[in-house]
Amino acid sequence: MHSLILHAGTLYPEPKRYDSRLNGEFQKFSVGPLPDxxxxxxxxxxxxxxxxxxxxxxxxxxxxxxxxxxxxxxxxxxxxxxxxxxxxxxxxxxxxxx
Incomplete structure (x- = not known):
């Protein structure tokens, strides 16, 4: 069972190891400007x-x-x-x- 991450009031499943890079990009753009x-x-x-x-x-x-x-x-x-x-x-x- 995966643990959950709370972000902006929504619970998301914690990403698996192979998703760590995707999660890093998600974190970068979830608090900063949107990609151009x-x-x-x-x-x-x-x-x-x-x-x-x-x-x-x-x-x-x-x-x-x-x-x-x-x-x-x-x-x-x-x-x-x-x-x-x-x-x-x-x-x-x-x-x-x-």
Missing amino acids: LLARDARLCLIYLGFHPGPVDWVAGRQTLSALAEFQSLNNLPVTTSIDAGTVAQLRNTLPPI
Whole structure:
């Protein structure tokens, strides 16, 4: 029988050992900001297109923004300092059809 964890007024079963990494991510995002899905999407597109935005995580850091600026320069697009829905659309439009 598993013990229970109380979080935000809800009881959850304690994760098994193989879930310890997932639990760590859950704990990180349950008290902090939500993950930036646009940053993750942009990173995946940049990697697919051959750029190097760093590891795929939830943050648009220095490496991601540098890779994005390189992509935008090579494609004669205005260089931006943040990732928004329009930026992700530019990246997706550059991907080859599946």
